[in-house]
Amino acid sequence: MLRIGMLTSGGDCQALNAAMRGVVKGVFSKRDDVEIYGFQDGYKGLIYSNFKMLTSKDFSGILTRGGTILGTSRQPFKLMRVPDENGVDKVEAMKHTYHKLNLDCIVILGGNGTHKTANLLREEGLDVITLPKTIDNDLWGTDMTFGFQSAVDIATDTIDRIHTTATSHSRVFIIEVMGHKVGYVTLYAGIAGGADIILLPEIPYDIDVITDVIDKRAAAGKPFTILAVAEGAISKEDAQLTKKEYKTKLAKRQFPSIAYELEQQIQEKTNKEVRITVPGHTQRGGTPCAYDRVFATRVGAAAAELILNKEYGYMIAMRNNEVVKVPLGEVAGKLKYVDPEASIIKEAKLTGISFGDE
Numbered sequence: 001m002l003r004i005g006m007l008t009s010g011g012d013c014q015a016l017n018a019a020m021r022g023v024v025k026g027v028f029s030k031r032d033d034v035e036i037y038g039f040q041d042g043y044k045g046l047i048y049s050n051f052k053m054l055t056s057k058d059f060s061g062i063l064t065r066g067g068t069i070l071g072t073s074r075q076p077f078k079l080m081r082v083p084d085e086n087g088v089d090k091v092e093a094m095k096h097t098y099h100k101l102n103l104d105c106i107v108i109l110g111g112n113g114t115h116k117t118a119n120l121l122r123e124e125g126l127d128v129i130t131l132p133k134t135i136d137n138d139l140w141g142t143d144m145t146f147g148f149q150s151a152v153d154i155a156t157d158t159i160d161r162i163h164t165t166a167t168s169h170s171r172v173f174i175i176e177v178m179g180h181k182v183g184y185v186t187l188y189a190g191i192a193g194g195a196d197i198i199l200l201p202e203i204p205y206d207i208d209v210i211t212d213v214i215d216k217r218a219a220a221g222k223p224f225t226i227l228a229v230a231e232g233a234i235s236k237e238d239a240q241l242t243k244k245e246y247k248t249k250l251a252k253r254q255f256p257s258i259a260y261e262l263e264q265q266i267q268e269k270t271n272k273e274v275r276i277t278v279p280g281h282t283q284r285g286g287t288p289c290a291y292d293r294v295f296a297t298r299v300g301a302a303a304a305e306l307i308l309n310k311e312y313g314y315m316i317a318m319r320n321n322e323v324v325k326v327p328l329g330e331v332a333g334k335l336k337y338v339d340p341e342a343s344i345i346k347e348a349k350l351t352g353i354s355f356g357d358e
């Protein structure tokens, strides 16, 4: 008997179900004696032994379904070693559940924080395989994460729709795109949607550069401007602060998010009408795009192969469009940022996009 645990952890995204379907289809194509234990709501399910026994039938018809059939939750890594309110040692509890169910391995789908815990479980002796999910595309060790392309499509569609109103009303529009630390979704959606200004956490902006772009566009007969702004966009001034100082400043900020702060500054300096659109969690919702379905199916099937070969301790990644396995120890705790020196930034600048930096 092959006993496989499975859980999805962290913020949901598109193609989680597609990836799990890939794993299950792959395993059942070679063996019939398989039991699937689906842990509910991420690591919580493993900690509190909350699981459903699933059959291959449960993974049929879910290729296109958004969300996750297992549910998910955020379990901050830094609290993993802190006992819960009833004194339960979470790491010991997860190990206990794993051994009690006599699992051969556990497949964990998640992003950055999830990978830190997955690696911790590996270090504690559990057989773990992970799959790279997150709309943020910020996981080290893989060119892409599933969810990313779907989120880019949604954010692009938002920018496309805003373009028409921005043009009709000669307004400045700020579209705030998800991504607190890393700006991949903003960068790609911004270019795809024809944004005039793209602000990323990795490239601090100067408000005067931004208002200068808006004024110059107006003088050139282009009275509207579209800004694609990442949630974590930061000014040059704030980028000088220590992490702690910036956190304190954010806690006192009178605006709900960066878009609102920029709105006030731009309105004051340009005297133009500014509007904000925040697509928010729509970027993580709905059916996965075709690319993500293919990607998730491929990495899911590759995970199945590793399980059948009893090869554990890896994240399945995509590099140069090839599916590869990366040791979990290499992945955990590292973020993949947009490189301000990357050619995509230079190409975007060549087409007239401003990053608010120069």
Ligand code: F6P
Residues within 6 Å of the ligand: 011, 074, 111, 134, 135, 136, 178, 179, 180, 231, 284
């Ligand atoms: O990590 C994915 C992500 O969607 C980020 O881009 C976003 O900042 C965050 O999650 C939102 O988290 P939550 O769903 O917990 O509000």
